Amino acid sequence: MEQLSGGEALIRALHDEGVEFLFGYPGGAVLHIYDALFQQDKVEHILVRHEQAATHAADGYARATGKPGVVLVTSGPGATNAITGIATAYMDSIPMVVISGQVESRMIGSDAFQETDMVGVSRPIVKHSFMVQSAADIPAVVKKAFHIASTGRPGPVVIDVPKDATDPKLKIDYEYPQDIKLRSYQVPSKGHSGQIKKAVEVLLGAKRPMIYTGGGVIQGEGCEELTQLTRTLGYPITNTLMGLGAYPSTDKQFLGMLGMHGTYEANMAMHHCDVLLAVGARFDDRVTNSDTSKFCPDATILHVDIDPAAISKTVTADVPIVGPVQSVLREMLDQLDKSDQSVDDQALKAWWKQIDQWREKKCLAVAPAEGGIIKPQQAVQALYELSEGDAFISSDVGQHQMFAAQHYGFDKPRRWINSGGLGTMGFGFPAAMGVQLAFPDALSVCVTGEGSFMMNQQEFATCMQYGLPIKIVCLNNEALGMVKQWQDMQYGGRHSHSTYSESLPDFIKLAEAYGHVGVRIERADELHSKMKEALAMKDKLVFIDVLVDPTEHVYPMAIKGGAMKDMVLSKTERT
Amino acid sequence: MRHIISVLLENEPGALSRVVGLFSQRNYNIDSLTVAPTEDQSLSRLTVTTSGDDARIEQITKHLNKLVDVVKLVDLTEGAHIERELMLIKVKASGAQRAEIARTVDIFRGQIVDLTATVFTIQLTGAGEKLDAFIAALGESVVLEVARTGVSGIARGDKTLAL
Ligand SMILES: Cc1ncc(C[n+]2csc(CCOP(=O)(O)OP(=O)(O)O)c2C)c(N)n1
Numbered sequence: 001m002e003q004l005s006g007g008e009a010l011i012r013a014l015h016d017e018g019v020e021f022l023f024g025y026p027g028g029a030v031l032h033i034y035d036a037l038f039q040q041d042k043v044e045h046i047l048v049r050h051e052q053a054a055t056h057a058a059d060g061y062a063r064a065t066g067k068p069g070v071v072l073v074t075s076g077p078g079a080t081n082a083i084t085g086i087a088t089a090y091m092d093s094i095p096m097v098v099i100s101g102q103v104e105s106r107m108i109g110s111d112a113f114q115e116t117d118m119v120g121v122s123r124p125i126v127k128h129s130f131m132v133q134s135a136a137d138i139p140a141v142v143k144k145a146f147h148i149a150s151t152g153r154p155g156p157v158v159i160d161v162p163k164d165a166t167d168p169k170l171k172i173d174y175e176y177p178q179d180i181k182l183r184s185y186q187v188p189s190k191g192h193s194g195q196i197k198k199a200v201e202v203l204l205g206a207k208r209p210m211i212y213t214g215g216g217v218i219q220g221e222g223c224e225e226l227t228q229l230t231r232t233l234g235y236p237i238t239n240t241l242m243g244l245g246a247y248p249s250t251d252k253q254f255l256g257m258l259g260m261h262g263t264y265e266a267n268m269a270m271h272h273c274d275v276l277l278a279v280g281a282r283f284d285d286r287v288t289n290s291d292t293s294k295f296c297p298d299a300t301i302l303h304v305d306i307d308p309a310a311i312s313k314t315v316t317a318d319v320p321i322v323g324p325v326q327s328v329l330r331e332m333l334d335q336l337d338k339s340d341q342s343v344d345d346q347a348l349k350a351w352w353k354q355i356d357q358w359r360e361k362k363c364l365a366v367a368p369a370e371g372g373i374i375k376p377q378q379a380v381q382a383l384y385e386l387s388e389g390d391a392f393i394s395s396d397v398g399q400h401q402m403f404a405a406q407h408y409g410f411d412k413p414r415r416w417i418n419s420g421g422l423g424t425m426g427f428g429f430p431a432a433m434g435v436q437l438a439f440p441d442a443l444s445v446c447v448t449g450e451g452s453f454m455m456n457q458q459e460f461a462t463c464m465q466y467g468l469p470i471k472i473v474c475l476n477n478e479a480l481g482m483v484k485q486w487q488d489m490q491y492g493g494r495h496s497h498s499t500y501s502e503s504l505p506d507f508i509k510l511a512e513a514y515g516h517v518g519v520r521i522e523r524a525d526e527l528h529s530k531m532k533e534a535l536a537m538k539d540k541l542v543f544i545d546v547l548v549d550p551t552e553h554v555y556p557m558a559i560k561g562g563a564m565k566d567m568v569l570s571k572t573e574r575t
Numbered sequence: 576m577r578h579i580i581s582v583l584l585e586n587e588p589g590a591l592s593r594v595v596g597l598f599s600q601r602n603y604n605i606d607s608l609t610v611a612p613t614e615d616q617s618l619s620r621l622t623v624t625t626s627g628d629d630a631r632i633e634q635i636t637k638h639l640n641k642l643v644d645v646v647k648l649v650d651l652t653e654g655a656h657i658e659r660e661l662m663l664i665k666v667k668a669s670g671a672q673r674a675e676i677a678r679t680v681d682i683f684r685g686q687i688v689d690l691t692a693t694v695f696t697i698q699l700t701g702a703g704e705k706l707d708a709f710i711a712a713l714g715e716s717v718v719l720e721v722a723r724t725g726v727s728g729i730a731r732g733d734k735t736l737a738l
Pocket residue numbers: 396397398399400401423424425426448449450451452453475477479480481482483
């Protein structure tokens with residue numbers, strides 16, 4: 001058997017687990033591990049410029065590929081800097097393994113230099129965590145961590161590694177376990193057939209059906225099955241912010257995103273449906289609006305999710321089905337095939353007629369501004385056209401994020417990479433790095449706001465080091481636009497600490513300072529041509545600073561405390 | 576409603592803090608908590624009493640089950656069960672009080688396990704209400720110190736919580 005030190009065993013275990021990239025930042029507690037990294041070429045380490053960016057990059061990689069993202073940080077500040085990224089991944093159920101260095105075992109608890117109780121600090125935002133006791137534990141702990149992170153409802157797992165466990169002088173017999181059994185961790189392999197049968201019956205009996213799906217369908221690789229089921233039934237479908245791309249947005253059965261900034265037709269259809277099939281979605285408050293008693297008042301609710309705790313958490317399910325979405329959807333298709341019941345065509349026709357009337361509202365239409373001012377929506381539309389809807393789009397948090405979600409049509413899963421649950425500004429740019437590393441030839445775009453971008457702008461340097469030709473489309477409204485919008489709507493237009501136009505950097509010079517290219521777009525008539533030029537610079541990172549209408553708001557917008565049918569549709573119109 | 580949930584937990588460092596953390600993180604209350612090793616070295620048994628409506632208790636048990644360290648659990652209050660708590664209590668006992676207190680201890684089937692000229696230390700086991708009743712019977716003015724273990728419980732009959 002091979003003799004390896006703990007540090008070597010750790011890196012080898014990552015390789016044996018199929019890890020391509022390790023996003024990290026060195027420091028005292030992980031120096032043994034970094035030395036082991038130096039002496040191999042199987043796992044590629046990406047040196048970020050802030051540990052938060054390491055977690056977001058790993059997260060972006062995971063969302064784009066479906067494989068766990070992997071992070072290596074040092075103890076103390078390295079570990080705490082990673083916390084925001086771990087919480088981001090946790091809220092969106094993203095598979096991630098974070099390896100944090102820890103002070104030597106004999107020093108733990110002594111307030112040693114750079115000691116933080118990482119297992120304790122991260123506890124509420126991880127799926128599970130491990131504290132390595134000795135080098136010999138490492139192969140099995142790594143195996144368990146990857147297994148837990150990537151199966152069931154995925155999530156981040158922390159492995160805290162005391163420095164002495166990676167001591168290069170202490171060798172262990174290395175063998176990577178083939179598989180692992182955890183008596184206390186079992187993942188359901190299929191849904192309850194009786195419940196599935198019941199669900200299919202209810203679905204076929206529907207007069208005003210609606211399908212609502214979330215990130216779980218993408219995580220659970222159920223998009224093909226979902227598309228097939230939706231087409232077979234001919235029912236309308238909506239996706240959550242996390243679920244965009246699970247069903248092709250250009251398809252006529254797609255009603256757009258639902259929720260706080262969802263389309264009029266999707267939210268109306270939700271409110272008025274009589275049967276709601278929810279798949280891999282969690283009835284989050286940005287979907288249901290705050291008062292769940294007003295949510296889908298007439299609907300029988302069928303809820304498919306791999307996580308039993310997600311079912312009947314905020315909204316009670318009438319037919320709960322716990323199971324992996326792919327297998328459950330397949331079984332639904334089977335049962336549908338066998339059923340002698342059929343869709344109520346007449347009722348469905350009337351329902352579609354109603355939906356088409358709602359669609360007539362054209363709730364996302366934007367009137368061009370006067371004086372050549374660019375509407376932020378137009379910038380996203382231009383990007384959509386020029387990239388032929390085929391880019392990977394990461395985003396941050398704010399108005400730009402909602403404009404991207406509303407106006408970039410996603411026809412494929414894993415193309416829309418955004419922090420939905422935690423809403424982390426600063427996520428988009430590093431996430432786009434993870435995407436670009438996973439798909440070097442693809443177009444990886446970050447649609448961001450100037451506020452969010454400044455939260456992780458240091459990653460310009462990482463992109464230079466690794467030659468990542470990301471395109472950053474910054475919808476620059478010279479403000480924390482989403483905050484400002486709320487202040488306009490709810491605080492009498494008092495813009496408390498949400499503007500800073502006089503102190504913004506020159507983003508073009510900033511990009512150039514790092515050796516990248518900057519392009520500024522100021523007028524609507526140059527939007528297409530300049531963006532086209534920027535996107536054509538295939539091997540360069542280009543920062544595209546699009547000066548957009550600072551007065552624009554995101555609509556539709558849910559009215560707080562209302563039902564899903566209650567929306568503000570423009571500065572002057574509400575439902 | 577009050578529920579008694581018994582949990583078999585991996586005997587791993589950090590496992591207990593995950594359970595306790597879950598309760599505070601999700602705003603569930605813990606009325607009492609006991610934890611100790613079982614006959615199987617690798618497992619601890621934890622018993623928690625909590626309260627809430629059915630939906631809340633369902634969420635609590637689901638979230639507990641999701642913890643990787645939780646091997647198995649049962650909500651004892653769903654069926655017939657036996658519930659016990661141990662209390663050690665120090666009370667003022669001098670002069671004529673001593674006989675009176677000793678009699679009360681007898682009635683409640685407790686034991687005086689230690690004494691001085693002015694203090695009795697009494698041990699009492701039973702369901703929580705019995706311990707409450709004992710304290711009430713003595714009167715709060717004589718009570719010097721109370722140490723209760725919290726509720727432990729087990730199902731009646733053949734049912735077991737085991738692997
Ligand atoms: C880390 C973090 N801090 C604060 C917020 C609250 N927040 C939500 S949107 C927003 C404004 C974002 O500004 P910008 O990135 O410029 O986007 P815009 O809304 O202007 O398009 C803020 C401050 C957040 N989501 N994340």
